[in-house]
Amino acid sequence: MIPANGHAATVKAPYAVQIAPNMGELKVxxxxxxxxxxxxxxxxxxYLPASVSVQAGFTVSVSGFTLNSIGRKLMLPEDDPxxxxxxxxxxxxxxxxxxxxxxxxxxxxxNARIAMWQNQAAQQSNLSNMPQAADLExxxxxxxxxxxxxxxxxxxxxxxxxxxxxxxxxxxxxxxALGGERVQLAEVTVTLAGTTPQGVNPVEVEAEYSYISFNxxxxxxxxxEADPARGLVRFKQQxxxxxxxxxxxxxxxxxLSTKAMDFKTTPNxxxxxxxxxxxxxxxxxxxxxxxxxxxxxxDSEMVMEEVAQNTAxxxxxxELATHREWSIGKxxxxxxxxxxxxxxxxxxxxxxxxxxxxxxEEYAYLTALVELDAPVELPRGEAIFIVDNRLAGHSTGFSxxxxxxxxxxxxxxxxxxxxxxxxxxxxxxxxxxxxxxYNWHWEITAKNMRNRNVKVRVEDPMPKIRDASIKxxxxxxxxxxxxxxxxxxxxxxxSGGSFVINHRIEARASGSEPxxxxx
Numbered sequence: 001m002i003p004a005n006g007h008a009a010t011v012k013a014p015y016a017v018q019i020a021p022n023m024g025e026l027k028v029x030x031x032x033x034x035x036x037x038x039x040x041x042x043x044x045x046x047y048l049p050a051s052v053s054v055q056a057g058f059t060v061s062v063s064g065f066t067l068n069s070i071g072r073k074l075m076l077p078e079d080d081p082x083x084x085x086x087x088x089x090x091x092x093x094x095x096x097x098x099x100x101x102x103x104x105x106x107x108x109x110x111n112a113r114i115a116m117w118q119n120q121a122a123q124q125s126n127l128s129n130m131p132q133a134a135d136l137e138x139x140x141x142x143x144x145x146x147x148x149x150x151x152x153x154x155x156x157x158x159x160x161x162x163x164x165x166x167x168x169x170x171x172x173x174x175x176x177a178l179g180g181e182r183v184q185l186a187e188v189t190v191t192l193a194g195t196t197p198q199g200v201n202p203v204e205v206e207a208e209y210s211y212i213s214f215n216x217x218x219x220x221x222x223x224x225e226a227d228p229a230r231g232l233v234r235f236k237q238q239x240x241x242x243x244x245x246x247x248x249x250x251x252x253x254x255x256l257s258t259k260a261m262d263f264k265t266t267p268n269x270x271x272x273x274x275x276x277x278x279x280x281x282x283x284x285x286x287x288x289x290x291x292x293x294x295x296x297x298x299d300s301e302m303v304m305e306e307v308a309q310n311t312a313x314x315x316x317x318x319e320l321a322t323h324r325e326w327s328i329g330k331x332x333x334x335x336x337x338x339x340x341x342x343x344x345x346x347x348x349x350x351x352x353x354x355x356x357x358x359x360x361e362e363y364a365y366l367t368a369l370v371e372l373d374a375p376v377e378l379p380r381g382e383a384i385f386i387v388d389n390r391l392a393g394h395s396t397g398f399s400x401x402x403x404x405x406x407x408x409x410x411x412x413x414x415x416x417x418x419x420x421x422x423x424x425x426x427x428x429x430x431x432x433x434x435x436x437x438y439n440w441h442w443e444i445t446a447k448n449m450r451n452r453n454v455k456v457r458v459e460d461p462m463p464k465i466r467d468a469s470i471k472x473x474x475x476x477x478x479x480x481x482x483x484x485x486x487x488x489x490x491x492x493x494x495s496g497g498s499f500v501i502n503h504r505i506e507a508r509a510s511g512s513e514p515x516x517x518x519x
Contacts, residue, residue: 016253057212065194216243220381259323358419
């Protein structure tokens with residue numbers, strides 16, 4: 001088969017790519033040869049990855065012509081003019097990689113033999129074994145014969161490894177030039193309506209087309225570094241980009257989008273609303289406290305993957321109707337190694353304090369409240385949290401769409417909190433049947449063992465009333481503040497000092513049905 005565009009059936013590398021979290025839109029310009037296939041009808045072929053559909057997300061245009069039809073078929077290996085060359089390169093690449101593995105194995109084997117001979121010599125020279133002079137001479141002769149030979153082989157391995165690595169890189173580049181290891185392509189036949197200049201047939205023109213590829217994606221990673229002494233949070237956002245198309249994309253115009261491409265444009269239908277009566281729902285904990293079960297803080301490993309850095313680009317951020325985009329500029333994207341591009345770096349002012357939640361744990365967590373002038377859009381990604389130049393923890397599912405950020409930097413064992421149930425301790429009456437009343441009474445004590453003053457914020461969940469007949473009475477000293485679905489108290493505690501809260505809640509309901517306490 002001879003392709004209608006006059007060159008090998010390979011996928012043309014894009015000149016521009018917009019990458020979303022789950023796929024990318026690739027734009028290509030290619031010189032094609034128009035062949036007349038009917039009155040005022042001309043066609044040409046292009047080649048796409050076999051996974052690409054021309055039914056959704058595919059566009060094509062040629063100046064002076066209008067689209068008539070698009071056809072697509074998969075090319076089997078015998079239909080691919082480059083199949084033979086591609087197959088030879090795949091086999092050579094496989095052999096080169098096997099040779100590299102063999103050299104790695106040989107290196108381990110030689111090191112093991114050296115250790116064996118050295119261990120044998122140590123055993124023979126052990127005074128407790130009382131070796132004879134003749135035995136020592138035999139060991140010495142064997143070591144003199146074997147070790148130089150083994151060390152000689154070992155010394156040759158680095159050069160051999162380097163030579164094989166260079167061969168692997170060369171073969172991979174050659175294979176990439178043919179579209180990678182794929183043996184199946186989609187041959188797309190585009191038919192246009194229009195006339196060529198002076199009826200020339202065939203004629204070479206430039207076609208521009210775009211298509212959706214699932215072989216590329218990007219994900220964000222974040223770094224939050226706390227500097228309590230200066231009241232700052234140093235924020236850094238990076239984009240991690242991968243593409244495994246089998247081709248390197250060189251000098252490609254790149255943009256990134258926060259909107260996942262799902263082609264859904266219509267909202268779901270409203271659900272019917274039915275009113276009915278049922279038993280009281282089972283008690284549920286506050287959403288805030290469900291989220292507060294933070295991921296374990298890690299102090300020994302970095303979760304952000306090491307990737308190739310593109311430091312020359314200067315991304316430009318744009319807020320569009322439904323998402324945010326970054327125009328990155330021209331970059332090189334390898335089909336083997338992920339790329340990492342810095343999107344943003346800022347110093348945010350932060351209000352630092354310790355968050356204490358005594359109903360769930362006794363620990364205090366260093367917290368920074370960052371209040372921004374406008375909401376920040378941080379798509380779901382990995383995040384690391386740093387304080388005192390050390391990794392405090394990480395999150396694999398961090399995201400934010402708000403102008404008020406609560407950032408947590410791990411616990412401090414020198415600040416703690418204790419919560420005591422005074423109803424049980426003092427023998428107070430928990431439930432008063434005749435008035436259908438339920439009582440809670442806690443003493444909360446926050447302690448600061450640091451050599452400096454610290455600011456604390458004590459938080460406790462607020463009861464959610466599921467029955468209009470239940471009335472609450474809150475009597476706390478000092479008085480609690482309220483936010484969303486929890487109470488909180490703020491206090492600066494001196495070094496070695498403490499902060500005591502008496503927190504009392506009374507719930508009373510009319511009727512005879514008892515209150516379900518839920519706590």
